[in-house]
Amino acid sequence: MGGDAAAAGDTLARLRAGRLQGLQRLDLSCGLTEFPREIFALADTLEVLNLTGNAMQALPDDLHRLHRLRVLFCSDNRFTELPASIGRCTQLDIVGFKANAIEHVPEAALPPSLRWLILTDNRIASMPDSLGRCPRMQKLMLAGNRLRTLPAALADCRQLELLRLSANAFERLADALPERLLALPHLTWLAHAGNPYGDAHEAQAAQARPIAWSTLKLDARLGEGASGVIRAAQWQRDDAPPQSVAVKLFKGAMTSDGLPRSEMAASIAAGTHPQLVGVEGRIDGHPEGTQGLVMPIIPPGHRVLAGPPSLASCTRDVYADDQRFTAEQARRIARGVASALAHLHARGITHGDLYAHNILVDDDGHALLSDFGAAAFLPTDDAPRRAALERMDRRALGWLFEELAQRCDDPHALDADRAAISL
Incomplete structure (x- = not known):
């Protein structure tokens, strides 16, 4: 992490010295509280701007001067409102503001050119009707907000293929999945768990098959994804010989798809099948309260x-x-x-x-x-x-x-x- 911050600091210094002319992608994560206006010097070439992991709360009103900008990432900052200036960036294809504190999305903040919008893990209670004026929208990620309804205009996003609505505040299934949404011709990948209408069922399923943390001995790390880290482990069950398993430890209370509880509930309820990875059970009694699953070891060669x-x-x-x-x-x-x-x-x-x-x-x-x-x-x-x-x-x-x-x-x-x- 220290090396990344140092590299970002060096990049910022080079930017301010005018030594990044011709750059197409700029990544800056170095505790910024304000937008460095030196970025505008790259307007004729800059296509990808990644300002994730700073402390920013605003973007300049003249952001549209970056007339070639296609991708904008500002996740893990301190925005409370999606900046309206984004809406005047006519070439924007992808916008990501995950894990801020956004409560309001202005009508003017969504450029019609958008194809992929990421607003996961914020505090948004409603989305504007202007969402329906984004005909290219294919991927819309709204998990982990406070939505109770969806704008009727979403039905105009006829190219929508992936939608994440998990972990919001929908009281009824019909609110999260209105008929006009389900009728979209290309909608294929949909997440909607972790909402009030399904809480009781999920909570009950997620409590099944507990495996005491004290019976697990962790070994080497096997892999890491967006939602968690997977470790090899030995599971000691009663007087039986230790069993080799894999343990998935979730990184936090929210994933890009929704809640760990929802994933655990579905994984357990899925049961066993020759073509499913399957689970042995959920971790119970982790000393730090970390949620996790115990899974079989994947056969070699996969x-x-x-x-x-x-x-x-x-x-x-x-x-x-x-x-x-x-x-x-x-x-x-x-x-x-x-x-x-x-x-x-x-x-x-x-x-x-x-x-x-x-x-x-x-x-x-x-x-x-x-x-x-x-x-x-x-x-x-x-x-x-x-x-x-x-x-x-x-x-x-x-x-x-x-x-x-x-x-x-x-x-x-x-x-x-x-x-x-x-x-």
């Missing part, structure tokens, strides 16, 4: 199927340029994930984030679906909404099949499987 979406791809995973599949591999992956999804729906759960970057595969095509951060319980008393939510998961499955077919030795290997998906 790797992530693809990388997560990039700034350019927005809602599409990124595969290696040379990644190819035989027809048999593609069919095994596709049918395995389809089987896991059918199992989840039968258990009353939507995955909400069915992506290749949440699938582990081995060389034979054996697939394991993971990551329940966006999962939610299906309604039991609302058949139309239940059907719509299941259809979104199947739409994601259809995208996965298409991605596999594009990289398969036989591009028609999955034709029958794709035709069988009911959309």
